[in-house]
Amino acid sequence: MLDVLVVGAGPTGLVHALWLHSQGVKVRIIDRTGAPGTTSRAMAVQARTLELYRQLGLTDEVVSAGFRTPAMNIWARGKHRARIAVQDIGRGISPYPFILVYPQDFHEKTLVAKLRSLGIEVERNTELLSLEDKGEHVASRVRRADGTEETIHARYLAACDGASSTVRKQLGIGFEGGTYRHVFYVADVELSGLDNAGEAHIALNGEDFVVVLPYSSDGKARFIGTVRDERAEHAENLTFDDVGHEAMASVGIHVDKVNWFSHYRVHHRVADRFRQGRVFLMGDAGHVHSPAGGQGMNTGILDAINLAWKLAAVIHGQAPDALLDTYATERQAFARELVKTTDRIFSLVTADGGFANLMRSYGVPLIAGVIYTIGSARETLFKMVSQTGLAYKDSPLSEGRAGDVEGGDRLPWVNVDGQDNFEPLPVIGWQVHVYGTATPGVRAWCLRNGVTLRQFSWADEHGKAGLKENAVYLLRPDTWVALADPEGSADTLDAYFTSRS
Structure with missing residues (x-):
């Protein structure tokens, strides 16, 4: 059976399909349009999106073309x-x-080409007619341009079909605002x-x-x-x-x-909820707001990445279904805060x-x-617009504090003599960072559990970034900090996963 059916081939749906496929998930992606968009629409690709694109090998291409x-x-x-x-x-x-600035029409073509290189074609002129969550899978009836119909059975459905989402309407999910x-x-x-x-x-x-x-x-x-x-x-x-x-x-x-x-x-x-059973809303299907700050497309892309690693973990039997609830917890809270922020800015401008x-x-x-001349204000503004300041501190997946870094934070970026702590892993997955020396217990735990351990020789730059020497930082597959342990203990790592099944 298919693992995930992605409905909608805008940037959100395309990135979701890419991340799922990169983690060994069987995916199909459909779209009712006949071709990618030919107008610029969304323009800005924010820093946090570019950081995460490194894990797909996309960043250099996007930056050079933008x-x-x-x-x-x-x-x-x-x-x-x-x-x-x-x-x-x-x-x-x-x-x-x-x-x-990288216009959305160029952006979509880049993502489509990346999917094609992996053997996945967007199924164009294919419209979702209806869906039914049958408990163990979702049955979706679709119609192609020639009038033929097919029922696609998938374990999960990802709705990336825009502000007028057919999926959201069929499920009766409210879209207040x-x-x-x-x-x-x-x-x-x-x-x-x-x-x-x-x-x-x-x-x-x-x-x-x-x-x-x-x-x-x-x-x-x-x-x-x-x-x-x-x-x-x-x-x-x-x-x-x-x-x-x-x-x-x-x-x-x-x-x-x-x-x-x-x-x-x-x-x-x-949207009132981002998850209903085996169906998930992402991007404009779940939230729309003013264009202030160029946040819309990037927010949808981060939705896609947040859900993709969680779906992969559940599909591969590595996590319970409860992990999928954290998608809605994390992303809906951010969407509501973003709408409030952009609303205030938008109201001033108009x-x-x-x-x-x-x-x-x-x-x-x-x-x-004035903001530009004050370093701290300029930094705050960049973190807000670039989404590098986005944190999930209230998430059930976030725990601990070491130095200035808490569970749920984006890991601070540090580059010391060319050693970049954001260098992507060969395979998307969990990793442990230690800035200093990892204990033998931590090294053994990582080896035993198949988690990549990355050690960085301690430098003053790490301390200035808010990291603590010899602490353990457990990173989620989307590179947000899950656990920050100042003691650098293998027992704490073990307890983190045990308590969450």
């Missing part, structure tokens, strides 16, 4: 208010301290007339604004803005000529060509009225400039 944003410029009423250098904003935090009243537009354009066109720009002009995100060195960029007047009431007929051009004109932008234009209303919603205009014109540039 566009590193050197700086963010803030304009207000035609005047340049701030320039924030971001090319190394996360230096010392991640091996990928930059903001990478709301919709912002503003109509937004996105456009992929070729532009001229803008100084430093290879850098990102936010142009604020009263109630009109435009975000400019370049994704090549030859003038191609993504525009994001709002439609605020009576034209928003008839958004179905909008074209690029209908949107506000005041902010663009205020900074000298001339649009030479529009390659793609779309408009939408932004929702903020989180608020109406004189005071809001004043804040956008003068307050936002001032605050942004």
